[in-house]
Amino acid sequence: xxxxxxxxxxxxxxxxxxxxxxxxxxxxxxxxxxxxxxxxxxxxxxxxxxxxxxxxxxxxxxxxxxxxxxxxxxxxxxxxxxxxxxxxxxxxxxxxxxxxxxxxxxxxxxxxxxxxxxxxxxxxxxxxxxxxxxxxxxxxxxxxxxxxxxxxxxxxxxxxxxxxxxxxxxxxxxxxxxxxxxxxxxxxxxxxxxxxxxxxxxxxxxxxxxxxxxxxxxxxxxxxxxxxxxxxxxxxxxxxxxxxxxxxxxxxxxxxxxxxxxxxxxxxxxxxxxxxxxxxxxxxxxxxxxxxxxxxxxxxxxxxxxxxxxxxxxxxxxxxxxxxxxxxxxxxxxxxxxxxxxxxxxxxxxxxxxxxxxxxxxxxxxxxxxxxxxxxxxxxxxxxxxxxxxxxxxxxxxxxxxxxxxxxxxxxxxxxxxxxxxxxxxxxxxxxxxxxxxxxxxxxxxxxxxxxxxxxxxxxxxxxxxxxxxxx
Amino acid sequence: xxxxxxxxxxxxxxxxxxxxxxxxxxxxxxxxxxxxxxxxxxxxxxxxxxxxxxxxxxxxxxxxxxxxxxxxxxxxxxxxxxxxxxxxxxxxxxxxxxxxxxxxxxxxxxxxxxxxxxxxxxxxxxxxxxxxxxxxxxxxxxxxxxxxxxxxxxxxxxxxxxxxxxxxxxxxxxxxxxxxxxxxxxxxxxxxxxxxxxxxxxxxxxxxxxxxxxxxxxxxxxxxxxxxxxxxxxxxxxxxxxxxxxxxxxxxxxxxxxxxxxxxxxxxxxxxxxxxxxxx
Numbered sequence: 001x002x003x004x005x006x007x008x009x010x011x012x013x014x015x016x017x018x019x020x021x022x023x024x025x026x027x028x029x030x031x032x033x034x035x036x037x038x039x040x041x042x043x044x045x046x047x048x049x050x051x052x053x054x055x056x057x058x059x060x061x062x063x064x065x066x067x068x069x070x071x072x073x074x075x076x077x078x079x080x081x082x083x084x085x086x087x088x089x090x091x092x093x094x095x096x097x098x099x100x101x102x103x104x105x106x107x108x109x110x111x112x113x114x115x116x117x118x119x120x121x122x123x124x125x126x127x128x129x130x131x132x133x134x135x136x137x138x139x140x141x142x143x144x145x146x147x148x149x150x151x152x153x154x155x156x157x158x159x160x161x162x163x164x165x166x167x168x169x170x171x172x173x174x175x176x177x178x179x180x181x182x183x184x185x186x187x188x189x190x191x192x193x194x195x196x197x198x199x200x201x202x203x204x205x206x207x208x209x210x211x212x213x214x215x216x217x218x219x220x221x222x223x224x225x226x227x228x229x230x231x232x233x234x235x236x237x238x239x240x241x242x243x244x245x246x247x248x249x250x251x252x253x254x255x256x257x258x259x260x261x262x263x264x265x266x267x268x269x270x271x272x273x274x275x276x277x278x279x280x281x282x283x284x285x286x287x288x289x290x291x292x293x294x295x296x297x298x299x300x301x302x303x304x305x306x307x308x309x310x311x312x313x314x315x316x317x318x319x320x321x322x323x324x325x326x327x328x329x330x331x332x333x334x335x336x337x338x339x340x341x342x343x344x345x346x347x348x349x350x351x352x353x354x355x356x357x358x359x360x361x362x363x364x365x366x367x368x369x370x371x372x373x374x375x376x377x378x379x380x381x382x383x384x385x386x387x388x389x390x391x392x393x394x395x396x397x398x399x400x401x402x403x404x405x406x407x408x409x410x411x412x413x414x415x416x417x418x419x420x421x422x423x424x425x426x427x428x429x430x431x432x433x434x435x436x437x438x439x440x441x442x443x444x445x446x447x448x449x450x451x452x453x454x455x456x457x458x459x460x461x462x463x464x465x466x467x468x469x470x471x472x
Numbered sequence: 473x474x475x476x477x478x479x480x481x482x483x484x485x486x487x488x489x490x491x492x493x494x495x496x497x498x499x500x501x502x503x504x505x506x507x508x509x510x511x512x513x514x515x516x517x518x519x520x521x522x523x524x525x526x527x528x529x530x531x532x533x534x535x536x537x538x539x540x541x542x543x544x545x546x547x548x549x550x551x552x553x554x555x556x557x558x559x560x561x562x563x564x565x566x567x568x569x570x571x572x573x574x575x576x577x578x579x580x581x582x583x584x585x586x587x588x589x590x591x592x593x594x595x596x597x598x599x600x601x602x603x604x605x606x607x608x609x610x611x612x613x614x615x616x617x618x619x620x621x622x623x624x625x626x627x628x629x630x631x632x633x634x635x636x637x638x639x640x641x642x643x644x645x646x647x648x649x650x651x652x653x654x655x656x657x658x659x660x661x662x663x664x665x666x667x668x669x670x671x672x673x674x675x676x677x678x679x680x681x682x683x684x685x686x687x688x689x690x691x692x693x694x695x696x697x698x699x700x701x702x703x704x705x706x707x708x709x710x711x712x713x714x715x716x717x718x719x720x721x722x723x724x725x726x727x728x729x730x731x732x733x734x735x736x737x738x739x740x741x742x743x744x745x746x747x748x749x750x751x752x
Contacts (some may be wrong), residue, residue: 170661176658258622282622391574
């Protein structure tokens with residue numbers, strides 16, 4: 001794998017930088033099957049897919065291999081291991097929405113493996129996958145598990161995920177929501193950011209790699225320290241971002257917005273709050289607005305300048321256009337207010353160059369809960385919280401959810417439906433979007449926010465936002 | 473209409489007369505009540521503001537930063553003393569606290585549109601994040617020099633002050649809490665970090681935590697008492713925090729009172745507190 005490469009996607013090319021130089025993939029533990037099912041880390045963290053895996057890639061692999069690729073391993077690449085594995089319908093969530101099965105013990109277990117008494121009970125209302133009612137894999141099995149379905153998060157630009165927040169004391173030591181201390185790295189004893197996984201269940205790249213090796217790669221036993229060290233070293237040095245757009249042309253170089261491209265991320269300073277008039281999260285896009293006033297010689301130039309002006313307007317909408325954010329559990333209720341009026345950038349996507357919530361931001365955006373999202377393809381659970389437990393902030397003590405999210409880790413009613421915001425880089429390479437793949441493309445992503453918060457974006461606003469996100 | 477059906481109407485009418493007959497609250501008057509928060513938009517470029525109504529008067533809902541915000545869908549317990557500060561959000565300003573109550577109250581769902589006149593100043597307590605006027609000059613420069621726009625503008629933390637000369641003095645910190653809550657407030661927790669750093673630096677003998685459970689007397693005479701065990705919860709959480717910050721747990725002493733002091737309807741919010749003392 002070269003030190004620098006770019007990979008095509010539907011709207012352009014994604015740039016990938018290996019900051020430590022070319023990587024010899026042969027024999028490298030990130031690229032080598034470590035377990036029983038033939039998968040390697042790279043199976044689900046593809047450089048060309050911004051270190052996630054897009055549904056386009058997934059479908060191509062199904063077609064090319066007739067479903068034999070290790071990607072479709074029964075353990076989590078199918079709706080349930082008990083289903084007939086040769087049939088596409090047994091892998092429908094992966095093939096249609098890029099979703100892998102995440103199976104978590106219920107009742108939840110603490111980080112040290114000890115039993116935890118949750119504040120709620122959970123029942124299966126319906127499950128089109130059958131896995132939560134399965135006698136071997138379900139909630140009533142001998143080893144009770146909840147199966148939820150999630151997208152692999154992009155494993156790139158990770159310094160932005162690992163670094164503790166700067167300039168926002170005491171939140172470099174405290175979890176914003178409840179003001180408990182942040183978890184600690186079990187090896188170093190240092191505080192960790194909780195930004196790695198959607199439910200925050202693994203504190204470090206090392207613990208994440210161990211869990212992935214055992215659960216997703218079906219390795220018997222823990223990878224060797226040497227292998228883990230190499231995996232982590234690789235993950236820490238890879239940067240991705242879009243570098244070319246089919247309409248906008250080159251996204252980096254002289255005259256481009258300074259925050260675009262993987263080099264800006266590699267050189268950038270992580271974990272700074274950027275919801276201010278200087279940073280505007282991804283830096284200024286003004287160079288492209290200025291460019292729009294220049295005469296265009298050719299239709300191609302006109303098209304390029306029109307796209308760039310649109311993306312620059314989108315960046316401005318992202319940063320400036322306020323809307324009323326209401327009834328988002330663990331966001332409005334974490335001491336802000338309900339409602340709270342913010343823009344995308346000044347609200348939840350506030351981290352310099354990366355665009356996730358620096359807080360860190362577990363929240364129930366509505367995607368995991370009924371009725372703010374309709375997902376007939378996913379399991380639906382009824383969570384019933386104890387009368388003595390503080391209720392979920394806006395859904396109370398009886399909650400219908402497709403994924404209890406963080407609550408499956410903490411056992412707390414207030415956390416039902418909450419998952420972590422994600423970085424926003426390399427978006428063009430890794431559709432679909434949101435933790436449960438609810439948006440097939442960037443337009444559907446914008447439409448969800450527009451509906452959920454009654455924003456009233458115009459058609460032009462929506463296109464501008466889509467074009468802006470395409471460039472990230 | 474039967475007499476039975478008419479009675480509540482008569483009671484309500486007399487209550488309204490009684491409320492109207494009361495004088496408007498003056499600076500120094502105490503209030504303590506539970507009501508729905510009401511949100512008001514203050515224009516396209518500014519935040520929402522919140523107030524609550526009680527006995528015909530409006531009270532602005534303000535807490536110190538990172539303490540707790542008003543939430544539609546939940547009632548608020550409002551406690552404090554009327555100040556002589558100018559009205560905010562159309563309401564009198566209080567020296568006190570409000571607590572969003574955790575049980576759902578779906579009837580609390582009023583968001584008033586911008587009325588064209590109720591505004592809030594940039595940098596006011598209702599607008600703490602986005603309006604950093606000091607950055608304006610840098611923002612203008614970034615328009616000319618785009619590379620500046622991806623450099624952090626957050627400031628590095630101030631260095632810790634030097635230790636005082638021996639003998640080291642006792643130091644203490646008071647943390648206050650919302651009703652039935654063990655959540656600390658960001659700025660106070662920053663002070664707690666500094667206090668623990670001090671305790672570690674001087675190798676303090678002990679760190680003593682005093683916490684209590686409290687009660688509030690409302691204007692209608694009702695007394696609300698915090699959940700049994702709230703003093704212990706606050707102490708346990710502080711113990712976990714302080715030991716997690718690196719001060720040996722075996723030198724932390726927690727003293728807990730679950731017996732609420734008699735509420736007076738005036739300063740009850742001040743009783744919901746923890747005092748952390750470094751004993752050199």
